[in-house]
Amino acid sequence: MSGLLTSRTCTRHVRLVTRCFSKICQPDENIRRFISENTEVAGGQSLTPEIKLRLLTPNCRFWRERPELWPFDDPYWAIYWPGGQALSRFILDNPEVSRGQTVLDLGSGCGASAIAAQLCGAAHVVANDIDAVAAVATHMNCELNGLKSPVCVTDNLIGSEPDGFDLILLGDMFYDEALASSLHSWLDRCIRVRGTKVLIGDPGRAQFEGHDIRRLLHQLAQFELPESVREENYGLTCSRVWCYHPEL
């Protein structure tokens, strides 16, 4: 009797442990499967055709599907934004900017700018996005490009104690006024405390053009957007890269 109880307890215990273990381990696997089934390897039509990315394209089910059926937060990571495209192009064209550097790609989405920095020989790359699905997509995109994954962080770093980053990359992160303002003050602290270099890619969004930070930026490059990117981005025609050089 007691043996049976022990064996039942033990079986229950094993089941419980197995269930907990699969709860811990499966989400990433499920998300990976979902991403594989609902995105397409693309990127060839972007400003960085040498970087392959899993993206939401017109060939994917959810391009037309009712948005409420999408099981996660809005899939920013499934789009390669024009600001990120320009920034990644700039990084690839100027490998000395990230070579040997400790780089933070903040608001990394699909991870393209982090990938560009890795391809250029950055010493350490952190991809930071508050969407945990973006971290899985970034891992998958790194694998697609034959790279080891950067460290993916999903905490909100804006406002945190400035870490030892040499370079912070911001692709299309000035789409919301409140976000832009909190970023602005945090960047000032990172520059003041750590001497961090900050590069911003933006296609001329109103929230960016109208923000206080805009007049403190120096333009480094301008890229004409490919036709398909223009069509998907309602009239945006070019995207620029800026360096943030405040007098602090």
Ligand SMILES: C[S@@+](CC[C@H](N)C(=O)[O-])C[C@H]1O[C@@H](n2cnc3c(N)ncnc32)[C@H](O)[C@@H]1O
């Ligand atoms: C417009 S997308 C840009 C993605 C990528 N940089 C690109 O250019 O393709 C903005 C991304 O920022 C992320 N994001 C928003 N607020 C954030 C925050 N406080 N910290 C980190 N990521 C954030 C979103 O989840 C989204 O993936």
